[in-house]
Amino acid sequence: MDFSNLVLGFTAILTVPNLVASLAGVMLGNLAGVLPGLGISGTVAVLLPVSYGMEPLTALILISGVFAGASYGGAITSILVNIPGEATSIVTTFDGHPLAKAGRAGLAIGTAATASFVGGTIGLIGLTFFAPVLSQAALAFGPPEYLAVTALGLVLLANISGGSRLHGYIMLIGGVLLGTVGLDAVFGTTRLTFGSTHLLDGINFIIVVMGVFGITELLLTLCTPGGDQPTGKFSLRGLFPARNQIRPVAAAMGRGGLIGFALGLIPGPSSTISTFASYEVEKKLSKDPDRFGKGALEGIASPEASNNSSFYSQLIPLLSLGIPFSASIALLMSAFIIHGIRPGPQLVVQQPVIFWGLIASLYLGNVILFVLNVPLAGMWASVLRIRFDMLMPVITIITFTGAYALNNSVFDLRVMVVFGVVGLIAKYANYDMTAFVVGLFLGPFFEKSLVQSMVMFDGNMGALLGSRPISTTLFIVMVIVIVAGVVRPLVPQKVKEIVE
Amino acid sequence: MKIQSVSYAAVSLLLVSSTLLAGCSSGTGATGDKSSGYPQKDVEYVVPFAPGGSSDLIARAVAKVSKKYLKVNTTVLNLPGGSTSIGLSKVINSAADGYTIGTFNNSGVQSPLTIDTPYVYYDVMTPIAQVAESPYVLVVKADAPWADLKAFAADIKARPNKLTTGAASAGGGTHFPLEALALGLGSDIRTVIFDGGSPAITALLGGNVDASVQAPADVKSLVEAGTLKAIATFGHKRMSDPVFADVPTAAEQGFEVYSMLWQGVAGPAKMDPAAVAVLDEYIKKATQDESVVKAVSGAGLGIAYLDSAQFGEKWASEAVYYKKLFASLGDRLKK
Numbered sequence: 001m002d003f004s005n006l007v008l009g010f011t012a013i014l015t016v017p018n019l020v021a022s023l024a025g026v027m028l029g030n031l032a033g034v035l036p037g038l039g040i041s042g043t044v045a046v047l048l049p050v051s052y053g054m055e056p057l058t059a060l061i062l063i064s065g066v067f068a069g070a071s072y073g074g075a076i077t078s079i080l081v082n083i084p085g086e087a088t089s090i091v092t093t094f095d096g097h098p099l100a101k102a103g104r105a106g107l108a109i110g111t112a113a114t115a116s117f118v119g120g121t122i123g124l125i126g127l128t129f130f131a132p133v134l135s136q137a138a139l140a141f142g143p144p145e146y147l148a149v150t151a152l153g154l155v156l157l158a159n160i161s162g163g164s165r166l167h168g169y170i171m172l173i174g175g176v177l178l179g180t181v182g183l184d185a186v187f188g189t190t191r192l193t194f195g196s197t198h199l200l201d202g203i204n205f206i207i208v209v210m211g212v213f214g215i216t217e218l219l220l221t222l223c224t225p226g227g228d229q230p231t232g233k234f235s236l237r238g239l240f241p242a243r244n245q246i247r248p249v250a251a252a253m254g255r256g257g258l259i260g261f262a263l264g265l266i267p268g269p270s271s272t273i274s275t276f277a278s279y280e281v282e283k284k285l286s287k288d289p290d291r292f293g294k295g296a297l298e299g300i301a302s303p304e305a306s307n308n309s310s311f312y313s314q315l316i317p318l319l320s321l322g323i324p325f326s327a328s329i330a331l332l333m334s335a336f337i338i339h340g341i342r343p344g345p346q347l348v349v350q351q352p353v354i355f356w357g358l359i360a361s362l363y364l365g366n367v368i369l370f371v372l373n374v375p376l377a378g379m380w381a382s383v384l385r386i387r388f389d390m391l392m393p394v395i396t397i398i399t400f401t402g403a404y405a406l407n408n409s410v411f412d413l414r415v416m417v418v419f420g421v422v423g424l425i426a427k428y429a430n431y432d433m434t435a436f437v438v439g440l441f442l443g444p445f446f447e448k449s450l451v452q453s454m455v456m457f458d459g460n461m462g463a464l465l466g467s468r469p470i471s472t473t474l475f476i477v478m479v480i481v482i483v484a485g486v487v488r489p490l491v492p493q494k495v496k497e498i499v500e
Numbered sequence: 501m502k503i504q505s506v507s508y509a510a511v512s513l514l515l516v517s518s519t520l521l522a523g524c525s526s527g528t529g530a531t532g533d534k535s536s537g538y539p540q541k542d543v544e545y546v547v548p549f550a551p552g553g554s555s556d557l558i559a560r561a562v563a564k565v566s567k568k569y570l571k572v573n574t575t576v577l578n579l580p581g582g583s584t585s586i587g588l589s590k591v592i593n594s595a596a597d598g599y600t601i602g603t604f605n606n607s608g609v610q611s612p613l614t615i616d617t618p619y620v621y622y623d624v625m626t627p628i629a630q631v632a633e634s635p636y637v638l639v640v641k642a643d644a645p646w647a648d649l650k651a652f653a654a655d656i657k658a659r660p661n662k663l664t665t666g667a668a669s670a671g672g673g674t675h676f677p678l679e680a681l682a683l684g685l686g687s688d689i690r691t692v693i694f695d696g697g698s699p700a701i702t703a704l705l706g707g708n709v710d711a712s713v714q715a716p717a718d719v720k721s722l723v724e725a726g727t728l729k730a731i732a733t734f735g736h737k738r739m740s741d742p743v744f745a746d747v748p749t750a751a752e753q754g755f756e757v758y759s760m761l762w763q764g765v766a767g768p769a770k771m772d773p774a775a776v777a778v779l780d781e782y783i784k785k786a787t788q789d790e791s792v793v794k795a796v797s798g799a800g801l802g803i804a805y806l807d808s809a810q811f812g813e814k815w816a817s818e819a820v821y822y823k824k825l826f827a828s829l830g831d832r833l834k835k
Contacts, residue, residue: 041550041552042551045552045556048552048560049560049564052791139705139706139707141706142707144708182582183582183615183616186670186693187670189615189616190615190616197582197589197618198581200583200585200586201580201581201582268699317702321705321722322722323698323701325702330552330553330696331550334551334553334556334557335552337557337717337798337800338798339798340794340798342720342721343721344724344725345721345722346724347721407579407586408577408579409579409586448695451693452693452694452703455664455690455692455693456690456692458690
């Protein structure tokens with residue numbers, strides 16, 4: 001491996017403005033990640049005009065730092081109050097919030113921060129040494145492959161949070177149906193909008209997530225007399241896992257980092273998909289899957305690592321092809337363009353200092369974030385010591401402000417409240433909203449890639465399966481999963497015992 | 501109070517100019533002889549797209565020089581969604597006093613003709629000025645067998661409904677050019693619709709589609725690197741950008757198909773002409789400002805200032821062109 005490029009990069013960033021930009025970027029990003037709704041795009045929109053006067057490298061260090069920081073911070077509100085600030089931290093609520101309720105928020109946040117660091121490091125190493133090769137591999141992923149991935153995802157993730165399989169599929173289908181609201185991207189027709197302009201763009205996914213997780217949680221607290229304020233003392237020791245947990249949790253971080261890196265190369269919102277996928281993998285690998293959803297550290301470690309790792313692998317197509325594979329990366333690309341730098345195959349050749357300087361700053365940012373976040377875990381955890389009747393109004397205000405800031409839309413606030421109530425009803429009826437959210441997220445991508453694939457193959461599914469080995473393999477896996485799900489309960493207990 | 505302020509306005513209107521026939525809104529709420537002076541307060545500039553896109557970059561650059569040329573601040577408000585209908589509706593429903601303006605681009609003429617929009621934007625809005633424009637370009641992979649649009653068109657004709665193209669959105673400027681071309685050839689091409697230019701480029705590079713019509717900014721680095729080749733532009737004349745300067749227009753190659761991407765500023769219906777004139781002058785000066793020129797070229801467009809009247813004529817003539825074109829394409833844009 002050739003380290004001279006990286007040395008060049010580190011030399012470039014060792015100036016006062018660049019170091020300050022790195023620190024400021026990751027800290028602002030971290031804060032943006034913590035505040036629900038006020039995500040990356042809002043922060044970057046504010047910073048872009050500020051960065052006009054800066055040197056290009058300094059500006060890029062600042063803006064990309066926001067991205068790195070946000071993927072650290074997203075876990076905090078997921079864990080403390082069950083409100084995922086970004087789509088990528090939904091999964092972190094599954095086990096993070098139960099831990100917080102048990103008075104171990106510090107442990108959950110500390111694990112998330114460490115996992116972010118491990119995942120980030122894995123992603124950065126991949127970015128540094130394999131970028132050009134991997135960007136070509138990523139292109140093999142077209143609409144037919146995306147169709148297979150989303151189909152498999154829908155089948156596998158319906159039951160992500162355990163519980164009744166039937167309930168899971170009902171909620172999943174509900175989510176997919178809700179995802180069809182709005183202007184259809186392929187045919188340009190409006191569906192289920194009832195003449196409302198606000199519904200033209202569909203129901204905003206992150207608003208629904210804030211509703212069914214955050215608002216539902218607030219309502220639940222209201223409906224529980226006495227509240228469920230976590231008890232127990234907060235000590236530094238509480239931040240660290242028990243000795244026998246360290247090995248499995250570290251392994252989960254490694255797996256999450258690798259899954260995130262691989263999936264991040266896929267066009268589309270692969271960061272979010274990678275968090276769901278890595279959670280599912282941990283659950284399947286675990287000897288004791290029942291712990292998941294009740295505070296399993298692996299359930300935090302793996303998705304948080306994959307989330308951070310996937311950010312860096314998403315930079316690969318951006319830096320080496322000049323194509324943003326997701327909407328948030330497109331925003332980062334516009335920061336390049338404002339400063340007259342056009343990411344693409346020529347970037348590393350024509351402007352090696354910018355290219356390697358940026359990568360070096362990401363290494364630096366990752367370390368800064370780790371150093372900042374581990375001690376802060378205790379501070380964040382102690383937020384929950386505030387009496388709930390004082391804390392909850394503050395959280396409510398922050399949640400509403402964040403939801404409004406997303407699109408400057410009052411309509412979004414109504415949607416959020418409606419889904420908060422829906423989430424509460426579902427909770428009492430013992431239906432889990434997670435599958436609903438999965439359906440709402442994957443449904444539109446499934447539909448889009450289905451229509452695209454059908455146009456590509458002129459409606460001939462056989463031709464698609466015949467010429468696309470990746471998607472054919474994924475479809476076969478999907479069929480096996482479905483058949484196994486149907487057949488397994490029919491097999492008598494005796495036979496199962498003999499087989500095992 | 502209301503009568504008083506209206507009378508102030510009427511008096512001041514008479515005093516200042518006899519050409520101001522349309523509105524008396526400029527004086528409402530203000531006092532004395534200041535009442536005629538637009539602008540009195542900050543202007544809100546609605547961008548119907550998310551932050552970071554070319555529309556946003558250009559709007560922000562223009563807004564940034566407003567203190568210099570308009571004497572007040574202009575704040576950018578991003579209202580994305582609903583294929584620009586949310587942002588444009590906000591402008592349309594604002595007071596026509598010049599304090600709320602918005603980005604208006606080619607989709608403001610095209611989308612009312614192809615999708616269900618709440619307003620026919622080009623009919624109900626007041627043109628202020630055009631800022632920038634650029635033609636769309638047709639790109640194929642560098643190793644593709646077609647050297648120019650003629651060869652590509654011959655192949656479309658020889659193999660109906662076999663070639664595929666990736667479009668950035670349904671019915672827009674990246675969709676209709678090749679459908680119109682295929683229609684003219686009496687043949688057919690399959691258009692795969694993506695959500696945005698980038699996914700379409702990804703599909704082109706991965707060999708999932710054969711060609712794609714793109715905004716030049718999105719493919720410039722790939723053309724420069726020799727990964728993609730541009731075989732036609734859909735403008736009226738060749739582009740000045742050195743990367744695309746040698747690419748002949750579709751018309752040069754014998755195909756009368758045009759697709760331009762342009763962007764300007766518009767306000768609500770029946771805007772006060774005095775405010776329009778002030779804003780037009782500000783945009784004119786802004787398009788000559790070095791920082792705006794740089795931002796526009798960074799966003800992949802070229803400065804192309806048109807005044808309010810010219811911009812309005814452009815809306816009208818493009819509406820006529822697209823109405824005819826889309827009618828002839830019929831179901832081709834809806835498959």
